[in-house]
Each structure stands twice: as structure tokens, then as C-alpha cells.
Amino acid sequence: MKFGIVSFPGSNCDDDAVFAATETLGQPAVKLWHKSHDLEGSDVVILPGGFSYGDYLRAGAIARFSPIMREVAAHAERGAPVIGICNGFQIACEAGLLPGALMRNAGLQFLSMPVTIRVEQTGTHWTSQCREGQCLTMPIAHGEGRYTVDAATLERVEGEGLVVFRYVGANGEATDAANPNGSLDNIAGVRNTAGNVVGLMPHPERALDPLLGSADGRVLFESVLATVHA
Amino acid sequence: MTATPRPGDPAITPALVAEHGLTADEFERLRSMLGREPTFTELGIISALWSEHCSYKHSRPVLKTLPTEAPYVLQGPGENAGVISIGDGLAVAFKIESHNHPSAVEPYQGAATGVGGILRDVFTMGARPIAMLNSLRFGSLDTPRVRYLVGGVVKGIGDYGNCVGIPTVAGDVMFDAAYEGNPLVNAMCVGLLREEDLIRAKAEGVGNPIIAVGARTGRDGIHGASFASEDLSEENEAKRPRVQVGDPFTEKLLLEASLELITSGHIVAIQDMGAAGLTSSSAEMAERGEVGVTIDTLKVPQREQGMTPYEILLSESQERMLVVARQGHEDAVKKILAKWDLTAEVIGEVIAEPVYRVTEGDHVVAEFPGVRLVTDCPQYHPEAREAPEAAVRRAQDVHAVAEKPEEADPAWTLERLLECPTIASKRWITTQYDSTVRTNTVLGPGDGDAAVIRIRGTSKAIALKTDCNGRYVFLDPRVGGRIAVAEAARNVACVGARPMAITNCLNFGNPKKPDVFFQFREAVFGMGDACRALGTPVTGGNVSLYNENPQGAVYPTPVIGMVGLIDDVRHVTRAPFAAEGHTIVLLGDNTAELGGSEYLAWIHGVVAGAPPACDLDGEKRLIDALLAAIGGGHVASAHDCSEGGLAVALAECCMAREARPLGAQVDLSAWSALPLRALLFGEAQGRVVLSTTRAALVLEIAKRHGVPAAIIGTVRSASAGLVITVGSRVLRAETARLSRAFHEALPRAMQRAAAEAVDRDPALAGGTR
Numbered sequence: 001m002k003f004g005i006v007s008f009p010g011s012n013c014d015d016d017a018v019f020a021a022t023e024t025l026g027q028p029a030v031k032l033w034h035k036s037h038d039l040e041g042s043d044v045v046i047l048p049g050g051f052s053y054g055d056y057l058r059a060g061a062i063a064r065f066s067p068i069m070r071e072v073a074a075h076a077e078r079g080a081p082v083i084g085i086c087n088g089f090q091i092a093c094e095a096g097l098l099p100g101a102l103m104r105n106a107g108l109q110f111l112s113m114p115v116t117i118r119v120e121q122t123g124t125h126w127t128s129q130c131r132e133g134q135c136l137t138m139p140i141a142h143g144e145g146r147y148t149v150d151a152a153t154l155e156r157v158e159g160e161g162l163v164v165f166r167y168v169g170a171n172g173e174a175t176d177a178a179n180p181n182g183s184l185d186n187i188a189g190v191r192n193t194a195g196n197v198v199g200l201m202p203h204p205e206r207a208l209d210p211l212l213g214s215a216d217g218r219v220l221f222e223s224v225l226a227t228v229h230a
Numbered sequence: 231m232t233a234t235p236r237p238g239d240p241a242i243t244p245a246l247v248a249e250h251g252l253t254a255d256e257f258e259r260l261r262s263m264l265g266r267e268p269t270f271t272e273l274g275i276i277s278a279l280w281s282e283h284c285s286y287k288h289s290r291p292v293l294k295t296l297p298t299e300a301p302y303v304l305q306g307p308g309e310n311a312g313v314i315s316i317g318d319g320l321a322v323a324f325k326i327e328s329h330n331h332p333s334a335v336e337p338y339q340g341a342a343t344g345v346g347g348i349l350r351d352v353f354t355m356g357a358r359p360i361a362m363l364n365s366l367r368f369g370s371l372d373t374p375r376v377r378y379l380v381g382g383v384v385k386g387i388g389d390y391g392n393c394v395g396i397p398t399v400a401g402d403v404m405f406d407a408a409y410e411g412n413p414l415v416n417a418m419c420v421g422l423l424r425e426e427d428l429i430r431a432k433a434e435g436v437g438n439p440i441i442a443v444g445a446r447t448g449r450d451g452i453h454g455a456s457f458a459s460e461d462l463s464e465e466n467e468a469k470r471p472r473v474q475v476g477d478p479f480t481e482k483l484l485l486e487a488s489l490e491l492i493t494s495g496h497i498v499a500i501q502d503m504g505a506a507g508l509t510s511s512s513a514e515m516a517e518r519g520e521v522g523v524t525i526d527t528l529k530v531p532q533r534e535q536g537m538t539p540y541e542i543l544l545s546e547s548q549e550r551m552l553v554v555a556r557q558g559h560e561d562a563v564k565k566i567l568a569k570w571d572l573t574a575e576v577i578g579e580v581i582a583e584p585v586y587r588v589t590e591g592d593h594v595v596a597e598f599p600g601v602r603l604v605t606d607c608p609q610y611h612p613e614a615r616e617a618p619e620a621a622v623r624r625a626q627d628v629h630a631v632a633e634k635p636e637e638a639d640p641a642w643t644l645e646r647l648l649e650c651p652t653i654a655s656k657r658w659i660t661t662q663y664d665s666t667v668r669t670n671t672v673l674g675p676g677d678g679d680a681a682v683i684r685i686r687g688t689s690k691a692i693a694l695k696t697d698c699n700g701r702y703v704f705l706d707p708r709v710g711g712r713i714a715v716a717e718a719a720r721n722v723a724c725v726g727a728r729p730m731a732i733t734n735c736l737n738f739g740n741p742k743k744p745d746v747f748f749q750f751r752e753a754v755f756g757m758g759d760a761c762r763a764l765g766t767p768v769t770g771g772n773v774s775l776y777n778e779n780p781q782g783a784v785y786p787t788p789v790i791g792m793v794g795l796i797d798d799v800r801h802v803t804r805a806p807f808a809a810e811g812h813t814i815v816l817l818g819d820n821t822a823e824l825g826g827s828e829y830l831a832w833i834h835g836v837v838a839g840a841p842p843a844c845d846l847d848g849e850k851r852l853i854d855a856l857l858a859a860i861g862g863g864h865v866a867s868a869h870d871c872s873e874g875g876l877a878v879a880l881a882e883c884c885m886a887r888e889a890r891p892l893g894a895q896v897d898l899s900a901w902s903a904l905p906l907r908a909l910l911f912g913e914a915q916g917r918v919v920l921s922t923t924r925a926a927l928v929l930e931i932a933k934r935h936g937v938p939a940a941i942i943g944t945v946r947s948a949s950a951g952l953v954i955t956v957g958s959r960v961l962r963a964e965t966a967r968l969s970r971a972f973h974e975a976l977p978r979a980m981q982r983a984a985a986e987a988v989d990r991d992p993a994l995a996g997g998t999r
Contacts, residue, residue, distance in 0.1 A: 009479070009482075009483055009570065009571065010393070010479050010482055010483075012393075012394065012395020012482065012667060013395070013667060015668070016667070016668065016669045019669060019686075049667075050395060051392075051393040051395075051478070051479060051482075053479065054393065054477070054478070054479025054480075055393075055479075056479070109385075109661070109662050110385075110388050110389070110392055110661075110662045110663075110664070111661055111662070112392075112660075112661050112662070112663055112664045112665055112666065113661050139666040141392070141664040141665075141666060141667060143389075143392075170889070203666070205669065206666045206667075206669050208669070209669075211672055211684065211799065212666070212669060212670075212671060212672060212684075
């Protein structure tokens with residue numbers, strides 16, 4: 001299964017995503033240049049983290065207009081798997097692939113730390129191998145990760161089970177204390193209705209090796225492998 | 231050809247010369263080098279190149295005494311960064327640099343551009359940056375100004391490094407009134423390269439084009455190098471426009487484009503346009519290559535209209551590089567830059583005639599005779615004399631300092647020390663730095679005594695740490711210089727790494743003051759002693775002088791950036807205790823020393839006494855013993871004793887990892903003859919607290935290496951707390967209380983800063999951008 005990792009100018013987690021596909025999963029991977037119009041036969045698309053175009057405007061607001069994003073949208077429309085991680089999540093929201101938006105962290109500071117997230121939905125391409133309620137530890141590293149939506153959309157997001165991950169404490173409870181950035185309802189990640197597109201602020205590609213503190217991110221990549229092969 | 235003034239150039243008057251920081255003697259030197267009156271442009275060029283920052287005119291003779299060689303050193307001092315081999319055909323490039331004065335007047339941009347500059351120094355060697363560190367010194371956190379500086383500097387470092395995508399993994403931060411008004415902001419970058427990709431900044435090949443790459447040149451930062459070479463004063467607020475503005479997004483593009491250029495084979499040399507911009511980069515490349523260069527300022531891509539050659543040459547606009555390409559490869563270079571949406575313009579060429587020539591179109595505005603521009607720089611051997619009061623301070627009997635009544639309970643003292651910002655957890659700072667990007671961070675901030683970055687595709691890892699206790703250097707420069715190196719070495723050894731080499735950033739006051747130059751000379755001698763004893767050569771660094779505030783010089787602060795090598799990444803060792811039941815062993819010995827301690831400064835406001843002795847042979851044996859024990863897989867945790875002494879080290883081992891607190895039962899009765907506060911809080915060097923399940927083996931290894939070692943206790947559960955028995959005296963503290971003191975001190979202080987920011991700008995209260 002071929003992974004396509006989009007490199008925007010300012011992407012800085014694209015190499016890490018390539019390593020996730022190649023070293024961890026043993027799958028081929030190709031970097032897709034933002035000016036390209038070709039996914040080069042990728043079965044899976046990763047929108048990686050970073051600061052696309054510097055993110056001097058709203059994060060992801062410029063990247064969504066990159067030529068490659070039309071192909072990514074068409075890929076998603078076909079029901080093929082797409083994941084947006086951190087800046088990739090912000091871009092996916094800006095591009096309308098996912099509901100909601102990411103605002104500046106409530107504490108107004110960039111936050112780099114391990115967090116625990118709870119899997120709320122296993123019916124997605126990226127969580128099919130998880131248990132519902134499973135807790136995963138992985139790093140966050142963002143300044144604009146405060147998930148928000150308007151009240152009507154929130155009702156739909158919660159009602160249709162589009163919330164995939166929530167920030168939780170050690171006991172698995174979604175408390176205020178466990179919410180690092182002030183996200184609405186502790187939302188750490190969401191999916192589209194079809195479940196092939198998932199976005200999240202934490203970095204599963206940084207949690208693939210116990211040597212680096214956690215291997216909890218593997219299950220997301222193993223899920224997409226299982227879903228596409230099935 | 232000879233240079234002639236341009237229309238509109240100001241007349242060269244003694245006042246103008248003085249304004250450019252040149253002494254009358256230096257101006258005479260310039261005139262005799264040229265054999266005529268200099269033009270205004272030439273005066274500008276010389277003021278930058280002969281500034282302390284660029285020329286090292288006061289420091290060079292002393293720096294030459296430092297050891298710089300080892301079989302694995304591929305590049306020593308004199309290049310953009312030092313480089314050492316780590317085997318497997320791989321090498322590590324690293325360098326530390328200061329951005330103190332810009333950060334004092336504009337903390338956010340000052341710190342950010344410091345990060346940007348040091349990144350460029352590393353990737354111009356052909357290395358991909360893999361880690362950042364920073365060493366920060368601030369005044370007392372009790373003042374709003376200092377809290378503002380801390381907030382701005384930390385955000386500046388974070389925003390820049392986070393955006394470029396280089397993990398910031400370690401450093402050191404200390405607070406002392408001595409740094410009031412003149413904070414120290416030293417940034418270190420470490421990069422990884424294949425040995426065959428190493429490239430040097432040496433202009434070569436007559437006829438080769440010189441190309442300006444990256445951002446356009448504007449009027450920002452003009453005379454930044456000279457600004458860094460004078461004392462800070464109230465008037466410096468007016469020099470705020472000299473501070474450059476950083477753009478990390480362009481830096482990221484420049485990084486990728488530069489690495490692509492270097493591996494493409496189209497270029498022969500590349501250098502950052504850093505301090506003194508185009509002037510310094512072009513002159514230094516020409517000097518290294520022993521060739522001439524000619525540059526036409528009209529061809530330099532400009533951001534603003536009507537810039538004069540003087541402005542273009544001295545601009546310190548950020549994110550620019552100077553490249554010497556192979557003749558005929560200009561278009562290939564431009565194509566690579568265009569891919570990254572960056573410009574590249576040919577602005578000059580390498581010439582056989584040994585001159586440094588600048589033209590504005592056809593008009594020669596500056597011309598110097600060849601390499602003498604750099605090599606003829608004045609050199610000074612200033613007078614060095616210790617201030618009499620320094621000797622008095624050192625001789626003071628600090629054991630006579632009366633204890634406070636609260637100190638009857640040593641747990642009180644321990645808690646106060648854990649709250650001291652220099653000792654307290656720096657998590658408020660480090661969580662603002664992305665420490666995990668690039669997915670190689672084995673130990674990040676606060677995990678161990680040094681950071682550990684694995685080398686992908688090998689079993690190896692490197693350990694990184696910055697260190698310097700300026701108070702020790704202030705009290706005894708020679709001993710302080712030794713300790714700075716020894717502590718950095720001990721820290722990388724605690725995580726399991728063999729200390730390999732250092733870079734240094736020498737932050738001192740005005741070298742024209744004999745007592746300051748004494749501090750400088752002796753500290754460098756001390757560093758040299760330690761580097762020789764520990765086998766860690768100096769591969770480069772930076773000198774920052776004129777760090778003064780109206781009260782005088784800051785503490786002399788030679789910051790050491792140490793790189794260590796770990797052969798087997800499985801043996802990486804953390805600082806906090808690992809599990810209940812493990813045996814606690816102390817390597818090294820306790821002493822009655824109390825001088826120069828954080829205890830005296832924080833609890834009593836006393837900065838006096840001799841700093842702890844530094845036995846370099848003992849340090850070497852300690853490192854060898856520690857590495858043998860760790861390499862044998864016998865060590866569960868290792869933490870050195872530094873500020874706050876043994877009691878603070880033990881407390882940190884219990885609760886530095888907040889999510890997994892532990893306790894400890896410790897018996898120090900073997901040392902009950904020592905003054906209690908010296909035993910608990912004194913800062914005797916050469917000590918490491920480790921925990922193990924194989925204490926007998928560890929003691930055996932220590933004995934073999936001639937290192938004192940003793941079992942001092944057992945790791946307990948958190949509920950047992952920390953209990954230290956010394957004969958009839960007992961220190962008993964709840965782990966939770968110690969943890970609160972340690973972890974909450976900095977956030978509490980900085981919350982005040984947030985409130986103050988809202989007072990200044992009520993819009994911030996809304997939580998919007």
C-alpha cells in the first residue's frame with residue numbers, strides 16, 4: 001500500500017510521516033510536492049504537521065489553496081483514506097474535509113508535551129483496530145489546537161459520532177484538567193461522515209517506538225493498513 | 231583602481247570615526263593599510279569587521295591556549311561550526327552563539343534571530359540540524375521587566391525553532407540579580423551530516439560567481455555587530471531599530487534549499503550572512519580562500535529603495551546566504567532556489583587580484599588590499615588584574631553566616647531551595663519548545679541530566695548539554711571555568727555518553743577593565759585545564775563581551791555546550807529514580823564546602839566563599855566509572871549533584887518525574903562530622919546519585935576506578951516521602967510537598983507576568999490573537 005505525504009513549504013513533520021510508513025509499516029511512501037497535481041498512485045494520503053507557509057495568517061489558511069489539495073479532496077471524495085496530523089488537521093478543516101476549526105490554545109502558549117487521548121470511534125479507517133475507550137499516549141506540539149465549532153455543527157458532530165478522540169486524564173475521564181488547549185468538549189480529533197478522513201492534533205507518528213516514550217500511535221497506522229487491505 | 235567617495239557621503243571627521251567605534255589608533259591603522267583616506271563605505275566596513283564581535287581583537291590570544299585537537303575532530307575553530315566524527319561515516323556539526331544585546335532590548339526578535347543565526351551556521355557546513363539547546367541567564371524574577379524578558383525570549387526561541395521544525399531538547403536557565411538589564415541568550419545548534427558532505431566556507435576558483443541567496447536585503451540590523459560590542463545603557467533603547475526581525479518560514483525554505491545546493495555539487499562554498507552581513511561573509515570567505523573578491527551592490531536584491539552601498543554591506547537582514555558557485559552553474563543554482571520560492575542573484579565574482587573590492591555599478595566605493603582586511607585587524611593584550619574585593623569575597627568564612635530560625639528544620643530549607651527559580655522545574659519554559667519533532671528524541675527536557683538524540687540507522691545516540699555556574703566563575707574564575715566543563719561532562723556521562731568535544735560561548739563584561747579581563751583569561755585557562763584533563767577539545771564558539779549593566783559586569787559566564795556519544799542507545803539512563811526497592815549509591819565524596827552555593831545566595835543573599843574545589847583527575851575517574859557501570863547495564867538512574875547539593879539532587883530523583891513520584895530512605899550518618907548544611911546543600915563537585923539493583927557490582931566498579939562510593943539508602947514509595955538521617959538529625963519531607971515546591975514555582979511567577987501583560991494591553995485578556 002502506497003503512502004503519499006504532502007510537503008507544503010513549511011511542513012516539518014513530513015519526514016516523520018515517511019518514516020512511519022516505511023520503517024514502521026514497511027510500506028512504500030512518496031513525498032508529494034504542494035505544487036503537484038498528481039498523487040502518484042498513493043492509496044493513503046497524510047497531511048503532515050508543520051507551519052505551512054509559515055502560518056502567519058490563520059494556520060492552514062493558505063495551504064488549502066495549494067494545487068495538490070484539489071487532488072487530496074478528490075481522493076477523499078472517492079472514500080480513500082486521508083489523515084491530517086496537527087497542521088495537517090488544521091489544513092483539512094480549512095479545506096472543508098473535516099468539520100470545525102482550530103483556534104489559538106486557551107493558555108496562549110505553544111504546548112509540547114505528552115497527552116492521553118481516548119478513542120471514541122472505531123468506525124474509521126484510522127481506528128478500526130482500536131478498542132472503543134482505548135487510551136493512547138502521544139505528544140502534542142502546537143500553538144493553535146483549540147478545537148471549536150458552532151453550536152449547530154457541534155450537535156451534529158457529537159450526534160453523528162464524528163468525534164474520534166478526546167483528551168483524557170490518567171483515569172480515562174475527559175476533564176478540564178486533562179484538556180491541554182481548551183478544546184470544545186475535549187475534542188482532540190474528528191472524522192468525516194464516511195470515516196475515511198480523520199484529523200487530530202496529537203502526533204501518532206511521534207509515538208511509534210517505546211525508546212521515544214510511546215508506541216501507542218502504531219495502532220492508527222495498522223488500522224489504515226487493515227482497512228485498505230480488507 | 232582606487233575607491234572614491236560617492237556623492238552625498240558624509241565627510242570623515244574624528245566624530246564620525248568615534249561614532250563608528252574606532253579608536254584614533256585604529257583609524258591610523260586603517261589609513262596606513264589603505265595608504266589614503268578611507269571612504270565612508272570603507273569606514274563602515276572596518277567598523278564592522280574590527281568590532282569585537284567579528285574580530286575577537288581582545289580575546290583571540292587567550293583563546294589560542296585552548297586545546298582543539300583529537301583524532302575525531304574534523305573541523306576545529308575558525309569555521310561556521312565545529313565538526314566531529316561519530317563513526318559509521320557520520321559526523322556531528324555544532325556551535326553555540328550569543329544574542330544577548332538584541333534580546334535585552336527586544337526579547338522576542340532578539341532571541342528568535344539568535345536561533346536563526348545558529349541554525350544557519352550549522353546547515354552551511356552541510357549538516358541537517360537535529361537539535362537545539364539554549365542557555366539563558368536573567369535577573370531576579372521578582373521584577374516585572376525580567377518576567378517580560380523571560381516571556382519574550384522563551385516565546386522567541388520557541389516560535390522560531392518550532393516553525394523550522396528542529397527539536398529544542400535541553401539547555402540551562404539561571405536567575406540572578408547580576409544579570410539584571412543584560413540577560414544572556416545563548417543558542418546552540420547540533421546537526422548531522424555524512425562526512426563526505428562536509429563543506430567549508432572558503433572562496434575558491436577565479437572566475438567563480440558569488441551569489442546572494444534567500445531573503446532580500448533591507449535596512450534592518452545595520453551595525454548589529456558593533457551594537458554587540460559596546461556596553462548596554464539607557465541609550466540602547468534607542469538602538470532598538472538595530473535589532474533584526476526573523477522569518478522562520480523563510481529559514482525553513484533556506485535550510486532545505488541550502489542542503490539541496492550542497493549535495494548538488496554546483497557550489498564550492500556557502501556562508502551565512504550573519505553579524506555584519508554581506509561585509510563579514512564575503513571578507514571571511516575571501517580570506518580563507520586567499521583570493522580576491524569583487525561585489526557590485528547594485529546587483530544585491532533589495533527590499534527597500536534607495537539603499538546605499540554602506541547600508542547594503544552592513545545590513546543584518548535575516549535568512550540570507552552567500553554562495554560561491556561553480557562557473558557556468560549559475561542557472562542550476564537559481565533553479566534549486568526557485569523550487570523553494572527563493573531568489574538567487576549573482577552579485578560578484580572571485581578574482582585573482584588580491585583585493586576586496588566593492589562597486590556600485592562601475593564606481594568603486596571600497597577597496598582593501600586583499601586578506602589584510604581581516605588579518606590586519608588590531609589585536610590587544612589588555613591588562614588583567616583581579617579586583618581586590620574579589621579576593622576578599624572569596625576568603626570570607628561562609629560557615630559564619632548565621633542560620634535562620636526556620637532552618638532548624640532542614641526540610642524547610644530544602645523546600646525553599648526547590649522553589650528557587652534556578653533550581654525549580656523549567657517545564658513552564660520547555661513545554662513551549664517542540665522537543666519531539668523529527669522523532670529521534672530519546673531524552674528530552676527534564677528527562678535526564680542531558681538530552682539524548684538517537685542516530686537513525688545506527689545503534690548510536692548523542693547526548694547534549696549546556697552548563698555554566700557564573701557565580702563560581704565570579705568567585706574564582708579559574709576554578710569556575712574548570713567546573714563549567716566538568717559539570718557538562720558529568721551531565722552527559724550521567725545519561726551514558728562519553729564526553730567528546732565542546733563548543734563555548736564566553737559571556738563577559740568590558741575587556742578594557744582589568745578585573746574583567748582577569749576573569750576572562752583565568753576562566754579560559756580553567757576551561758583549557760578541564761578540556762585537556764577530560765579529553766574534550768574545543769571545536770569553536772563565540773565570545774560576547776561588554777555584557778554590562780549600570781551596576782557593572784554580569785557574572786563571567788563561559789557557557790559550555792557539550793556533545794557526548796553513546797554507542798548503544800539501550801543504555802540511556804534517566805535522572806529520576808526508576809522503582810521502589812532500588813539501592814541508592816553515591817559516587818564521589820561529601821565535603822564541608824559551602825562557598826558559592828545556591829543555598830547561600832537564595833536563603834541568605836550571600837555570594838561569597840571559595841567555590842567548590844574541582845579535582846579534574848577525580849572527575850575523569852568518576853566519568854569512567856559511571857560509564858563502565860551504565861555500559862554494563864547496572865544503573866537504573868543517575869543524577870549529578872549541582873546547585874542545591876545532595877539534598878536537592880535526592881529530592882529531584884524522587885519527584886522530577888511528576889507523574890511517577892517516589893520516596894527515599896537515606897542515611898548520611900557516615901558524614902555526621904560535617905556541618906549539616908554543607909552536607910545537605912553544599913555543592914561539592916564530582917558527585918553522582920545513582921540507583922541500582924546491583925549495588926555490589928557498582929561499588930566494585932567504583933573501587934576499580936579509584937572513585938569513592940557508598941550505599942546511602944533505598945528508593946521507597948512516594949507515600950514514604952524523603953527521609954534523610956544524619957546521626958541524630960533527620961530531614962523528613964513529603965514527596966508531594968517537594969513536588970509542589972519544585973513544579974509550581976516558575977508557573978506561579980510567570981502567571982504574574984501574564985497579568986502584567988494584560989495590564990499593558992487589555993485586549994490580551996480576551997484570549998484572542
